[in-house]
Amino acid sequence: MTSALPLPPTTPRVPAGPTTAQRADVIVIGAGALGAACAYFAARAGLSVLIVERGQIASGTTSACEGNLLVSDKEAGHELDLSLYSQRVWREDLAEFQRLWEFESKGGLVVARTETSAANLRDLAVRQRDAGIQVTDVAAEEISGFEPNINPELRGAAFYPQDAQLQPILMAAHLIRLARTLSPTSLLTNTEVTGLIREGDRVTGVRTSRGDYSGGAVINAAGPWASTIAQMADVSVPVLPRRGFVLVTEPLPKTVFHKVYAGEYVAATLSSDGGLQTSPVIEGTPAGTVLIGSSRERVGFDRTSSLPVLRQMAREAADLFPVLRKKKIMRFYAGFRPYCPDHLPVLGHDSRAPGLWHAGGHEGAGIGLSAGSAKLLIQSMVGERPDLDITPFTPDRFAENSYADR
């Protein structure tokens, strides 16, 4: 144990309270959705928590997404199990807080443009029903009953009542606020982790731009930057950024009632292609704006706006909801999904660097999966048997350094 860590330099920019303890049971790197959820469940387990955030609360991927809790885009498998589990955590463990983060159980409508695509949707629904997903086939003539403004030419659809949406920035901020009410919890914003403190192989704390802090456990919740933190412990976690844009309309009267997307979106989420993929994903928000996605491309952390991508997204949205053609786009934003080549999250203890835990790599599903992932991780950390087996997500599954240079 490093017993005499230097005190952090005093600075007026520490909003965490009068003093920040130099030691916590758990240090969480990142104040996004995953970091906030880990902090909350750690505090609920009675652990003291220090969150170290390079920017501000939710200033990375969490503020650049749509806040989806989806089961509709998943095939049977480990990710679906985690998704269904996380649904329960959102709807049961966190039921009383739903209003704080504008939780809306609005349901998802997946639509098909061709007969073939409609047949594929029906086949997918059969498999999903077997796996425990609630799904209803929607005939072409019934679609307008769900979405009166949608393109009338569609050939079929499937409705998923479990699909939901929340406001991810409020979610992260409130989970951290709630953590503070449960256990000593500090948040250091504008504080970059520059290294990990090691004792042999063991990770015992973090070095930051504000000084050193020691912790019984360190959770890497750095989103698309998770691989950088892992490298500080000389281990490889092959999380890569996969860029996406979202267009935001002017505030409108209720125009889109569910989360609506084209069947091809499922294929896009499951692909590993580095090149550009777009598929329309449209939904309204309580603020009245309509969010228009989606694009996926592997271009590193390049934030440069790409008009060809935005144009493609606009075309697909205008095709799916012709009523939006004349509406104004007020702004758009870019974000980076934490993409993992095997499309599974990285969740749990890293036996290659004892003391280091990972919570990330959920690609585009991180908001929905955050609550369940965090609860399972903390259960595992305090020695309880997790409600769901997390070994399929183990960080140890990556061979040493195999992705380090990608």
Add this chain to the structure above:
Amino acid sequence: MVGPMSETTDLLVVGAGPAGLAAAVTAADHGLRVMLVDAGPQPGGQYWRHPDERYPVADESAGHHGWKVLTKLRDRLRVHRGAGHIDYRPGTQVWFIEAPKTESSPWYVYTTASVEAQPDHVPTGSVRAMRIVLCPGGYDRQLPVPGWDLPGVMAAGGVQALLKGSRTLAGRRAVVAGTGPFLLPVAVGLAEAGAEVVAICEAGNLTGWAKNVTGAVQVPSKGVEGAEYAKALVKHRIPYKTSTAVTRIDGDGQVQSAVLTALDRRGRPRSGSERAVEVDLVAFGWGFTPSMELVQAVGAETRIGSDESLIAVVDDMQRSTASRVYIAGEATGVGGAMMAVAEGELAGLGAAGDNGSSIDGARVRKLRGIIRRSAAFAQAMHHAHPVPARWTDWLTEDTLVCRCEEVTYAQVCHARDDLSADEARSVKILARPGMGWCQGRVCGFACAKIAAANEDRDLSPDDLARMSKRSLATPVSLEDLADLTLE
């Protein structure tokens, strides 16, 4: 026509106000092919906003200063347009700018029709430009006040635009409030058009002027202007109240009264000094906010100016830190129309010189002298007319900070104090101020100040940059985006 991919122009000038007009005609004088785009329907910008030129009036110059400067610039523009040197596009707004891909390739600038476009306007297109001069101007800075969302509360500049552009009175009985010399022409303009101006409320105590006389005397014309206004205030019996602010506005569906409150030396409202006056118009101006979206779109470096506005960093030829982009006018610091004209001309010379034309060194030195003296005057003015340090004292919990999204002061404080938002961007994404129609143009400054107040610190460029950075410089329809022609 701004149609699908026009030819490459030597220089694109954005804005046809004092700075942009000077830049465009100067560059054209030196042989550059210039495109001049402007959101307004005719040259002059906000400063020289005037009645529709298609229906001439005898007293076109009424209420204007430096009108001859405009008519000269306008004549030169006419000549250059006739000769095909300047392609002038009124009613046109830039919504997106793409940086050059290489050192020698052009900027791509995408435009759409502005709200003032003529019905026959060709709506959307793109321009390739080897160089850009940005002269985006500015607008009145606003601070929230209880009741400022009532009809009858207007920006001072809006009141003046109605007077200058449409010869329309915004009210019959007015109070003009805020800080800065711009309150004077607005009050005098209202009085001369027949309104009763109950008071000008100047928040500054103006003792600062004495300390900064050196700055003031460097620009003698400013002294002359001041004397004219002083005479007009006496003539129209307009009381000029220093260290006074309008701290509340009341009315049932429309402004009926305004509360005038004295401010102490630290800018705090003095309790017990409140006095209500009956008015139907409150015109507010707290200095100006430069329009910075295009400056940020080209990636130019910014800083905080002496009036706490975000402004662009430029060198002594108005070059920004973005390659082949020059900036002039309010966006480099608010200093009045004549300073903007000088900066515009210098930017035009800079672009011409960098493009290979020979330029007059003596003229460059003369312009730099004008700019230096005007900037010294502006700085003295900004120091004499600060935003009161404790303006938030007059807010109540339910005062709207963001009128578009109807976000109250209590909600902003909740985000800051309970949800750990200690920077403007976090306040914005948590409580939604600045997320609505105006995208933070009106409440950006106030939100940044409230966020910074938590730590009792000065504004940083980041605070304002995050409230004024816009992915789209102006909204664009989904179909404009979907039907966009790209190379």
